[in-house]
Amino acid sequence: MRLANYINGKWVPVTTSDVLPVINPATAEVLAEVPLSGEADVARAVEAAAAAFPEWRRTPAEERIQYLFKLKSLFEAHLDELARLITMENGKTLAESRGELRRAIENIEVACGIPTLMQGYNLEDAARGIDEHMIRQPLGVVAAITPFNFPVMVPFWFLPYAIACGNTFLLKPSEKVPLSIVRAFELIEQTGLPPGVVNLVHGTKMAVDALLDHPDVRAISFVGSTPVAKYIYARAAAQGKRVQCQGGAKNHVVVLPDADLEMATRSISESAFGCAGQRCLAVSVAVTVGEAHRAFREAIADIARSIRVGYGLDEGVQMGPVITRESKARIEALIAKGVSEGATLLLDGRGAKIPNYEHGNFLTPTLLENVSPGSEVWQTEIFGPVLSLVRAETVDEAIAILSRHSYGNMASIFTSSGAAARKFRYEVPAGNIGINVGVAAPMAFFPFSGWKESFFGVVHGQGRDAIEFYTEKKVIVERWLGEWTRTF
Numbered sequence: 001m002r003l004a005n006y007i008n009g010k011w012v013p014v015t016t017s018d019v020l021p022v023i024n025p026a027t028a029e030v031l032a033e034v035p036l037s038g039e040a041d042v043a044r045a046v047e048a049a050a051a052a053f054p055e056w057r058r059t060p061a062e063e064r065i066q067y068l069f070k071l072k073s074l075f076e077a078h079l080d081e082l083a084r085l086i087t088m089e090n091g092k093t094l095a096e097s098r099g100e101l102r103r104a105i106e107n108i109e110v111a112c113g114i115p116t117l118m119q120g121y122n123l124e125d126a127a128r129g130i131d132e133h134m135i136r137q138p139l140g141v142v143a144a145i146t147p148f149n150f151p152v153m154v155p156f157w158f159l160p161y162a163i164a165c166g167n168t169f170l171l172k173p174s175e176k177v178p179l180s181i182v183r184a185f186e187l188i189e190q191t192g193l194p195p196g197v198v199n200l201v202h203g204t205k206m207a208v209d210a211l212l213d214h215p216d217v218r219a220i221s222f223v224g225s226t227p228v229a230k231y232i233y234a235r236a237a238a239q240g241k242r243v244q245c246q247g248g249a250k251n252h253v254v255v256l257p258d259a260d261l262e263m264a265t266r267s268i269s270e271s272a273f274g275c276a277g278q279r280c281l282a283v284s285v286a287v288t289v290g291e292a293h294r295a296f297r298e299a300i301a302d303i304a305r306s307i308r309v310g311y312g313l314d315e316g317v318q319m320g321p322v323i324t325r326e327s328k329a330r331i332e333a334l335i336a337k338g339v340s341e342g343a344t345l346l347l348d349g350r351g352a353k354i355p356n357y358e359h360g361n362f363l364t365p366t367l368l369e370n371v372s373p374g375s376e377v378w379q380t381e382i383f384g385p386v387l388s389l390v391r392a393e394t395v396d397e398a399i400a401i402l403s404r405h406s407y408g409n410m411a412s413i414f415t416s417s418g419a420a421a422r423k424f425r426y427e428v429p430a431g432n433i434g435i436n437v438g439v440a441a442p443m444a445f446f447p448f449s450g451w452k453e454s455f456f457g458v459v460h461g462q463g464r465d466a467i468e469f470y471t472e473k474k475v476i477v478e479r480w481l482g483e484w485t486r487t488f
């Protein structure tokens with residue numbers, strides 16, 4: 001089955017003949033062919049979005065959100081069907097796919113608050129006889145480019161807010177996982193949303209470059225790896241576009257001796273090995289302070305060893321495969337690199353063979369001990385089920401280690417000390433902070449933050465930041481001379 005683009009309310013074939021296979025990472029089965037759009041396909045989608053904009057912008061906010069209410073109901077009704085598609089193309093477990101969809105739905109719900117969220121502000125008599133108002137207006141055509149690890153949730157960090165604010169929208173999803181988002185767009189179609197308000201264009205770099213260079217695209221949102229984030233940020237900004245780019249991560253967790261060890265171990269294991277470590281908020285380095293080390297080391301090894309790895313559609317499976325054969329090879333090479341740099345393997349997940357799924361991209365949970373801060377394996381985003389263990393003697397030393405890292409997506413601490421937690425929150429240079437939380441994922445009504453090499457831009461996705469990103473402020477300064485004397 002060859003997928004089609006969704007442009008101007010219709011499923012249309014791509015004009016190029018280039019395709020890539022969509023492969024189930026657990027079974028190696030080819031699920032579909034994804035076409036790689038070229039400049040002409042992107043231009044056609046932008047044209048449709050630009051043509052739909054004037055009427056959509058004029059549609060009252062209250063009417064615009066009715067489509068989102070309908071979409072929420074459709075997502076709820078089709079949740080299991082969508083979850084199965086995510087599991088088949090991405091590999092995560094069904095429970096993880098359902099969790100992802102809940103997060104997507106939360107963003108639809110928050111965007112339904114646009115009639116309130118999009119309001120500006122005003123002041124009468126800002127100067128003598130002069131009133132001043134700030135109103136928010138949509139930008140026009142906006143676009144998002146999204147990664148493989150959350151095929152539906154990440155596009156929904158952007159789409160609901162963009163269209164609720166009155167913009168028209170274009171999505172270039174990950175070519176590795178296009179099936180669930182295609183189904184999501186079929187559900188959007190069922191809401192009766194006017195043609196051209198949302199558009200879907202499949203592809204890779206060629207499609208992205210066409211979007212970045214198109215003069216009618218006003219804003220770009222990107223989520224993916226840091227090298228691509230930097231490239232997109234620079235190229236889109238050079239064209240005068242508004243840009244927000246979320247990049248990679250290397251998240252540290254600090255475990256203090258006074259932490260609730262049982263809770264800390266469970267949360268850290270879920271964070272490091274959930275979604276096979278392919279979450280941008282996955283904990284990748286655990287820094288144990290002082291005597292926390294021995295007990296944590298044993299507890300995390302026990303729990304990691306017990307994780308059932310397999311095909312996410314099968315009952316009882318707790319961790320699925322990684323996305324591609326290349327990813328698996330890259331992760332295994334990084335584990336070997338860590339060992340060559342002096343780390344020791346407390347648990348080696350390489351060469352995992354899962355009965356009945358011998359062709360899948362499986363690793364089992366891996367623990368690397370004595371990882372040296374500054375080494376290549378410490379510096380590199382592994383994006384797989386690998387947790388590095390690092391020892392520190394004090395909280396200050398632990399904070400100093402993680403502060404040296406070039407990424408700043410998330411950092412967490414496990415402790416029962418309010419003072420230690422406050423110090424951590426206050427000093428740590430990361431955008432999302434967890435306190436006794438393993439995956440500090442901001443809910444839809446808060447911005448999904450990220451600092452340093454994990455984010456390029458000013459305002460983030462989700463919450464009030466999304467309204468800031470998707471609207472232009474206009475300020476009106478108003479004076480009316482004379483007294484009101486006319487009578488009718």
Ligand code: NAD
Nearest residue numbers: 146147148173174204205208224225228246247248249280
């Ligand atoms: P990726 O950077 O390879 O791809 C992301 C998107 O960019 C895809 O749509 C892809 O088609 C496109 N793309 C890839 N190479 C390109 C190029 N050279 N030019 C133009 N476009 C290109 O990322 P991925 O492997 O799909 O996703 C994993 C990465 O995403 C990880 O680094 C992860 O940390 C990051 N991520 C970050 C967040 C966050 O919130 N910060 C969230 C999810 C994922």
